[in-house]
Amino acid sequence: MKITYYGHASLGIEVGGKNIIVDPFITGNPKASGIDINSLKADYILVTHAHGDHVLDVETIAKNTNAVIVSNAEIATYYGGKGFNSHPMNHGGSWKFDFGKVKYVNAIHSSSFPDGTYGGNPGGFVIEGEHKNIYIAGDTALTYDMKLIPLRTELDLVILPIGDNFTMDVEDAIIASDFVDCDKILGYHFDTFGYIEINHEESIRKFFDKGKDLMLLEIGESIEL
Ligand code: NI
């Protein structure tokens, strides 16, 4: 499984021979100006919730690629109604896709579209690939529900928001990584705007002091699991 960071909460995942884009917000992020969204490959677009900083480039990428948009029922229906391919899910449900199994799990946040359209309840995704399992938390507060995830899935990586203000901060993300029983963390949802700027070295050290590995990727950088 290969994971590429496209800035903010945007990810590319290569798994099982398929390309997945998660929460594409690239053209609206000046820090991601080096990423050409028209060159991105996608068989699926996973959307955690409907906020603008997670859906901005969904339609462009879906038009370019014919990707299937996977999200909660409200978001999937919204895009389905616009003629896009979509797969609706809801909290606690899993589906076996051709690249692996995806479960839509709880997040404590909100989820309206930028125009005010109801975007259902926000979530995160647990992805069980061929050899590796990951949890993408989406925008969320620390929540006890995270403790349910390792009861079913042994994680190889957890992707957590760490920017504070709209989501968890570093301290809560450390507790979240305990809750999901995974010491390998990719941080996201930081630095994009003033509200969520973080001190990288201090954040990495705080995780390190608890025996955990926080990775902060450059935009465009990838890791291989
Ligand atoms: Ni949000």
Ligand code: MN
């Ligand atoms: Mn967000």
